[in-house]
Amino acid sequence: MSQARVPAPLLALAAGGLLLFLLPIAGLVIRAPWDQVGSQLVAPETATALGLSLFCSLTATALALVLGVPLAMVLARTSGLLRSTLRALTTLPMVLPPVVGGVALLIAFGRRGLVGSPLHQAFGVQIPFSTAAAVMAETFVAMPFLVIAVEGGLRGLDRRYAEAARALGAGSWKVFAQVTVPLVRPAIFSGAVLCWARALGEFGATITFAGNLPGRTQTVPLAVYVALETRPDGAIALSLVLLAVSLAILIAMRDRWLGAP
Amino acid sequence: MSLHASIKTWRDRFALDVDMTVFAGETVAVLGPNGAGKTTLLRALAGLIPIQGHVELDGEVFDDSRGGRHVPTEQRRVGLVFQDHVLFPHMTVLQNVAFGLGRDSTHIAMAWLNRAGLSDKAHSMPRELSGGQAQRVALLRTMATEPRLLLLDEPLSALDVTIRAEVRRELSRQLAGFTGIRVLVTHDPLEAMALADRLVVLEDGRIVQSGTPADVTARPRSRFVADLAGVNLLRGHARGDHIELEGGATIAAPDAGSGDVFAVIHPRAVALYLDQPKGTPRNVWRGRADDIDLEGDRVRVRLSGPVPMVAEVTPSAVRELRLDAEPDVWVAVKATEISVYPA
Numbered sequence: 001m002s003q004a005r006v007p008a009p010l011l012a013l014a015a016g017g018l019l020l021f022l023l024p025i026a027g028l029v030i031r032a033p034w035d036q037v038g039s040q041l042v043a044p045e046t047a048t049a050l051g052l053s054l055f056c057s058l059t060a061t062a063l064a065l066v067l068g069v070p071l072a073m074v075l076a077r078t079s080g081l082l083r084s085t086l087r088a089l090t091t092l093p094m095v096l097p098p099v100v101g102g103v104a105l106l107i108a109f110g111r112r113g114l115v116g117s118p119l120h121q122a123f124g125v126q127i128p129f130s131t132a133a134a135v136m137a138e139t140f141v142a143m144p145f146l147v148i149a150v151e152g153g154l155r156g157l158d159r160r161y162a163e164a165a166r167a168l169g170a171g172s173w174k175v176f177a178q179v180t181v182p183l184v185r186p187a188i189f190s191g192a193v194l195c196w197a198r199a200l201g202e203f204g205a206t207i208t209f210a211g212n213l214p215g216r217t218q219t220v221p222l223a224v225y226v227a228l229e230t231r232p233d234g235a236i237a238l239s240l241v242l243l244a245v246s247l248a249i250l251i252a253m254r255d256r257w258l259g260a261p
Numbered sequence: 262m263s264l265h266a267s268i269k270t271w272r273d274r275f276a277l278d279v280d281m282t283v284f285a286g287e288t289v290a291v292l293g294p295n296g297a298g299k300t301t302l303l304r305a306l307a308g309l310i311p312i313q314g315h316v317e318l319d320g321e322v323f324d325d326s327r328g329g330r331h332v333p334t335e336q337r338r339v340g341l342v343f344q345d346h347v348l349f350p351h352m353t354v355l356q357n358v359a360f361g362l363g364r365d366s367t368h369i370a371m372a373w374l375n376r377a378g379l380s381d382k383a384h385s386m387p388r389e390l391s392g393g394q395a396q397r398v399a400l401l402r403t404m405a406t407e408p409r410l411l412l413l414d415e416p417l418s419a420l421d422v423t424i425r426a427e428v429r430r431e432l433s434r435q436l437a438g439f440t441g442i443r444v445l446v447t448h449d450p451l452e453a454m455a456l457a458d459r460l461v462v463l464e465d466g467r468i469v470q471s472g473t474p475a476d477v478t479a480r481p482r483s484r485f486v487a488d489l490a491g492v493n494l495l496r497g498h499a500r501g502d503h504i505e506l507e508g509g510a511t512i513a514a515p516d517a518g519s520g521d522v523f524a525v526i527h528p529r530a531v532a533l534y535l536d537q538p539k540g541t542p543r544n545v546w547r548g549r550a551d552d553i554d555l556e557g558d559r560v561r562v563r564l565s566g567p568v569p570m571v572a573e574v575t576p577s578a579v580r581e582l583r584l585d586a587e588p589d590v591w592v593a594v595k596a597t598e599i600s601v602y603p604a
Contacts, residue, residue: 160347163309166334167341168361168406178360182351 025243032240033233040237048215049223050241056131056219057199060138064146064195067139069188072150073176094144101140102208109136109209133210134217138199145198146191153187154180190253197249201242262319264410264442268305269313277301277466283459288436288443290457292450294485298466299446303412306444307341308334318410318442340408344415346399348387354398355383361406373401377431393424397431404435411436413445417452429455450489462486480602482523493531493570495524496604504601510567512544514599521604528561530598531572533582534591544568544599548592550584564592 006014033040040046075086093101109116109127119125127133157180165179181188203221210217212226220238227235262285270277277298283289291299305312308323308331316324323332348357359370374380377397387395396416403411416432417425429452436443436456447453453460453474460477462470462485470482478490487494497506499517504524506512514524532538538545548566555561560579562572572592574582582590 158347160343161349163307163334164341164343164347165349165360166309167307167337167339168402169335169338170360171335179349183349185351 028236028239028243032236036233037237037240040234041241043234045214045227046223046234046238049218049220049238052131052134052215052218053200053220056134056138057142057196057202059135060142060199061146061192061196063135063139064143064199065188065192068143068146068191068195069150069181072147072154073180075147075151076154090147091144093141094148098141098202098204098206099208102137102205105133105137105140105205105209109133128209129211129213129217131210131216134206134219137205137209138202141202141205142195142198146188146195149187149191149194150184153184153191156187157183193249193253197246200245262442264306264444265315265317266306267314268302268316268324270301270305270310272301272310275301275466277305279463279466279468281461281468281471283442283444285442286440287459288445288457289459289461290445290447290453291461291463292447292453292489293463295448297463299448299463300414301466302463303341303414303444303446306410307339307412308332308337338406338409340403340406340411342400342403342411342413342416345419346387346392346395348390348395348399348402350387353384353386354379354390357387357398358402358405361402370405373405374398377401391424392420393427396420396428400428400431400435404439409441411439411441411443413443415447415449415452416445418447418449432456480523480600481525482604487525491528493526493528495526495568495570497522497524499601506568508567508569510546512568512594512599513596514601515596517601518603522601523604525600525602526570526594526598528571528573530594531564531570532593533562533572533574533578533584534593535582535587537591538593544594544596546592548590550588550590553579553584564590566592568592 041050071090075083075090078086106113106128108114109119111117111120111126111128116127119127127136161179161183162175165175170178201221202219203225206217206219207222207225212218212222214223218226220242224235224238224242227238264281264283266282267280268277275296275298279298279302281289291302293299301310304310305324306316308316311331312324313326314324315322315326318337321332322328322330323337324330348354349360352360355367355370355374358373359366362369371380371383374383379394379398379401382390382394382398387398390398396419400416413432417428420428433456445453445456457474460471460474461468462477462483464483464485470477470486477486481487481490481492481494484494495504495506495512497504497512499514499519499522501519502515502517503511503513504517504522512524517524533548533550546567548564548568550562551565552563553560554563555576558576559573560576562574562579562584564570564572570592579585584590
């Protein structure tokens with residue numbers, strides 16, 4: 001059994017496409033000051049950015065789990081127009097330019113914002129340009145990845161498991177906790193990993209809504225951008241860290257992209 | 262103790278409209294062709310789909326669309342057994358059986374497994390069980406919750422013939438010790454006859470016949486039942502000593518009475534001849550053998566003609582009639598062999 005051969009011109013174009021991906025990465029790896037990577041990473045500015053990135057992305061993922069799994073459940077129960085509408089709304093941040101997301105967040109939660117203004121007046125709380133804002137920006141951009149994955153898992157689930165559980169006397173909460181969640185755990189896991197990876201790489205919404213304050217809102221992507229001006233070696237070292245993380249996730253996930261494995 | 266159900270429900274273009282009463286200790290088999298609405302009926306009784314109408318078990322109202330009452334499935338204490346076991350794949354056998362139990366669930370579940378001789382599988386995962394074992398565990402999981410109403414959805418049909426007997430034994434044993442109400446859905450007449458006290462035949466969302474298995478097969482009221490009883494079913498209008506059939510033909514039948522009737526003719530009462538038979542008054546017409554089927558030591562001949570029907574003859578008769586070369590034959594049915602009852 002042999003497949004039809006790919007025509008030579010197509011092969012050449014495919015090679016061009018592959019090079020477009022490979023060359024920058026190769027450049028990064030070749031130009032990396034390997035002897036200094038260690039010392040660059042423990043340098044105060046980089047270490048701070050790394051720690052903050054880790055904290056923000058993990059908190060954003062946790063938030064996305066708490067809010068996104070219920071949202072996915074609701075989505076999985078809907079159909080028709082309501083479903084398309086809800087789906088479009090939840091997946092909007094995936095296609096929206098992150099900067100636009102940041103502007104939108106700023107307008108809603110800024111000091112004069114729709115929600116931000118009463119919040120500020122009532123409690124004196126100010127969200128923008130805080131670590132909380134960085135977490136919110138990352139959640140905003142990354143949560144759709146989790147919702148889509150979990151919804152796919154839920155839709156693929158045989159509804160008779162829940163029906164059997166109900167007939168055995170289980171209320172809706174017990175069905176959710178003991179039957180539904182364990183059965184879609186692979187989808188929740190892959191969704192959470194994708195969500196975390198997206199949160200870790202978040203740049204546009206964060207810099208717009210949270211600013212670029214070292215130690216408070218300057219995550220690794222922001223630090224890379226700033227360091228490129230002043231100390232390119234540090235920028236390359238940090239980029240290598242993000243590259244390694246992305247690669248590790250890709251390898252671990254293999255083909256378990258969007259949807260149930 | 263009894264179950265009264267008056268159910269109307271719609272799904273796409275399919276409508277289910279059923280009134281039924283089942284008494285305690287009774288096993289009712291809902292029998293019907295695929296797509297008749299059997300599973301929909303079970304899901305309605307379990308409370309898994311919305312209905313119009315009224316469902317009541319022992320005086321407790323489960324559903325009453327006029328009063329806006331709907332008791333959710335988990336509060337009905339109904340046992341639901343599916344075609345394939347639907348054991349929770351992430352739990353051990355013991356955890357599955359214990360799932361529906363309250364306090365001391367592990368001990369009670371273990372006792373159930375012990376009694377069924379399945380205690381050595383307690384810590385296995387469902388995927389490690391054979392199909393028969395899994396369905397037995399599913400049955401135990403349901404019985405352990407002591408349901409008041411047991412709903413069985415084709416519990417044996419997903420199993421290989423070889424292990425079906427094993428599960429049927431377990432099922433019979435569990436059903437014998439069960440004092441509640443049992444409703445079994447099946448498309449397999451054998452399963453229905455073996456387990457049910459009463460048959461309810463469902464076609465196109467409606468009950469076409471109900472009664473004991475013997476009653477139902479003796480007096481079929483639909484093609485589906487006639488086929489599973491293996492008899493010819495004719496429908497027509499009786500006029501004293503003959504019946505005008507729906508197809509336009511007329512057959513003689515003494516004491517046919519009057520009005521719309523069913524007439525049943527056993528295939529063995531249908532005789533085939535090369536030459537036109539003479540003598541006693543019979544129903545005689547020309548027919549054509551469309552299909553010949555060997556069943557055991559008998560041959561079933563499907564005949565077309567003014568009165569299409571199936572005849573059952575011996576293999577030697579087929580040879581003498583040279584049916585394969587000369588399919589046109591004389592068909593004769595003695596009038597006294599026709600049983601007639603009101604439609």
